[in-house]
Amino acid sequence: MSLPIKRYEQIAAILVKYGFEVAVADLLPGTIQWRLHKQRVETVKLGINRRLRLAIQELGPAFVKFGQIMSTRGELLSPELIEELKMLTDKVEPVPWEKVKPTIEEYCGPIDETFVYLNKRPFAAASLSQAHHGKLKDGTVLVLKVQRPGIREVIETDLRILKAIADRAEKSSSELQLFNFPGMVTDFSRQILAELDFIRDGKNADLLAKNMKGIDGVHIPRIYWRYSGQRLLVMEYMKGVRIDQVEQIKKMGIDAKTIALLGFRVYMKQIFEDGFFHGDPHPGNLLVTPKGELILLDFGLIGVLRPEKRDLLLKMLMAIVDKDVGGLIEVFAALGIRVRDLWVDAFKDDLYLALIESGEHNSLQPDARAFEGVVEALRKYRLKVPMVAMLMIKVIAMVQDDGSRLYPDFDFLKEVKPLLAESLSRRLLSQANIRKAGFDIIEAFQDAKDLPNNVNMVLKRLSTGGFTFKIAHDDLDRLGNSIDRASYKILLGLVMASIVIGMSLVVLATQSVLTRESFQITVLVYAIAIFVGIFSVVQLIRERDKR
Numbered sequence: 001m002s003l004p005i006k007r008y009e010q011i012a013a014i015l016v017k018y019g020f021e022v023a024v025a026d027l028l029p030g031t032i033q034w035r036l037h038k039q040r041v042e043t044v045k046l047g048i049n050r051r052l053r054l055a056i057q058e059l060g061p062a063f064v065k066f067g068q069i070m071s072t073r074g075e076l077l078s079p080e081l082i083e084e085l086k087m088l089t090d091k092v093e094p095v096p097w098e099k100v101k102p103t104i105e106e107y108c109g110p111i112d113e114t115f116v117y118l119n120k121r122p123f124a125a126a127s128l129s130q131a132h133h134g135k136l137k138d139g140t141v142l143v144l145k146v147q148r149p150g151i152r153e154v155i156e157t158d159l160r161i162l163k164a165i166a167d168r169a170e171k172s173s174s175e176l177q178l179f180n181f182p183g184m185v186t187d188f189s190r191q192i193l194a195e196l197d198f199i200r201d202g203k204n205a206d207l208l209a210k211n212m213k214g215i216d217g218v219h220i221p222r223i224y225w226r227y228s229g230q231r232l233l234v235m236e237y238m239k240g241v242r243i244d245q246v247e248q249i250k251k252m253g254i255d256a257k258t259i260a261l262l263g264f265r266v267y268m269k270q271i272f273e274d275g276f277f278h279g280d281p282h283p284g285n286l287l288v289t290p291k292g293e294l295i296l297l298d299f300g301l302i303g304v305l306r307p308e309k310r311d312l313l314l315k316m317l318m319a320i321v322d323k324d325v326g327g328l329i330e331v332f333a334a335l336g337i338r339v340r341d342l343w344v345d346a347f348k349d350d351l352y353l354a355l356i357e358s359g360e361h362n363s364l365q366p367d368a369r370a371f372e373g374v375v376e377a378l379r380k381y382r383l384k385v386p387m388v389a390m391l392m393i394k395v396i397a398m399v400q401d402d403g404s405r406l407y408p409d410f411d412f413l414k415e416v417k418p419l420l421a422e423s424l425s426r427r428l429l430s431q432a433n434i435r436k437a438g439f440d441i442i443e444a445f446q447d448a449k450d451l452p453n454n455v456n457m458v459l460k461r462l463s464t465g466g467f468t469f470k471i472a473h474d475d476l477d478r479l480g481n482s483i484d485r486a487s488y489k490i491l492l493g494l495v496m497a498s499i500v501i502g503m504s505l506v507v508l509a510t511q512s513v514l515t516r517e518s519f520q521i522t523v524l525v526y527a528i529a530i531f532v533g534i535f536s537v538v539q540l541i542r543e544r545d546k547r
Contacts, residue, residue, distance in 0.1 A: 061127030062158035094125035195300035240287030
């Protein structure tokens with residue numbers, strides 16, 4: 001399907017307007033270049049980063065969202081461009097009531113029959129949706145997040161054009177191939193199309209609410225599924241103060257330090273325990289209630305970490321905390337981040353300097369400097385990090401910013417050290433890991449149990465003449481001794497396997513998290529089993545050498 005030429009012309013005209021004629025000549029079809037408008041005089045004096053940000057802002061919601069995502073890619077873009085992209089906003093003029101009313105009635109029925117009150121004027125309007133206050137007949141106060149009519153078609157068209165531009169950019173420059181822009185656009189397309197599905201948005205909220213039940217003082221708005229659908233999300237209305245309005249929080253009698261530590265615990269649990277985290281914790285999406293509760297809003301952007309990725313990112317954070325360059329390199333390699341052999345030593349030096357200098361350059365926030373230094377090293381050597389890893393780093397940085405704003409002495413690395421040890425212990429003793437270890441031991445025990453049957457089978461074949469042996473008389477005593485030793489070792493192995501299996505079954509039957517004493521006993525039993533195994537192997541090697 002051909003891309004709309006008219007939209008191509010609009011994009012090209014905007015780029016030329018802000019002084020990017022060369023990019024247009026390289027990236028956009030030559031058939032439309034003759035129609036382009038001349039660059040405006042007032043944009044000439046602006047810096048290139050400012051002009052790029054203004055152009056993206058004017059290009060529309062898909063490009064704005066992509067720019068916002070790229071503002072998290074500190075390993076790819078310069079700090080100056082990152083700061084400009086952070087200023088991108090998707091605030092737009094609201095859609096007239098007459099155009100959004102049909103969408104609301106499609107899911108809620110006639111407005112007069114469902115609502116006592118529904119404000120026709122939205123209290124917030126963004127590029128993909130706008131939000132209205134309403135009240136049901138039973139008095140429940142709600143927020144209705146309604147999708148802008150026709151926005152999906154606009155987004156899908158711009159995504160196809162953005163993908164075409166990314167493909168052309170990669171072909172036109174060997175340097176740009178390092179950044180894999182087509183892959184970035186593909187990831188971004190998947191993300192923004194997911195944000196257009198409000199059913200997914202609501203399910204994200206429900207899952208976060210379920211995961212946060214164990215933490216007091218956290219509230220996720222309830223979703224009213226009776227009135228919600230793919231283009232309308234109806235949720236509980238929650239009133240609070242933005243988390244960056246510190247003075248108002250203090251006036252409510254709320255301890256700002258408590259809120260900072262609460263937010264820290266919430267996001268660390270989401271990332272390292274649940275593997276499902278709120279990906280956009282900017283101050284507008286975090287509210288504080290007069291009761292001191294923390295409210296999370298907007299669940300379109302979610303990070304998902306499978307257990308193996310979670311373990312890698314946990315190791316990465318531990319390596320940063322411990323200033324362990326070797327550990328960082330191992331994690332990067334496991335994430336597919338490869339450094340050219342020629343650059344490895346220099347890259348390690350830069351990482352090490354970034355970690356040890358973090359406290360010297362920024363004594364108030366050494367943790368912020370440590371993360372910045374690692375990202376700078378990645379950018380210097382043009383190393384692309386998986387999007388979910390950069391999203392996690394962005395979330396941690398935003399949590400750090402919010403925490404420092406509330407409590408200036410907030411030290412992320414200091415707070416995270418005990419939490420990392422706890423998370424690692426919990427991962428080690430998770431039911432899944434213990435169950436897997438139990439199955440592995442049972443399988444080994446099954447193999448050991450089959451050994452006598454295998455020996456009997458061999459003996460039967462011997463008795464029927466299936467095997468022919470020629471045994472010297474002098475070796476009979478040695479053979480008998482070898483059989484005795486082998487029998488002893490098999491018996492010892494079966495006893496140790498039985499002990500380990502019994503311990504594993506006890507652990508598997510325990511539904512709650514193991515106590516410290518139980519954990520120590522379990523580790524001791526496993527350690528003894530490992531020691532006996534190693535001892536047996538050493539003995540076998542010694543006997544082989546003697547022979």
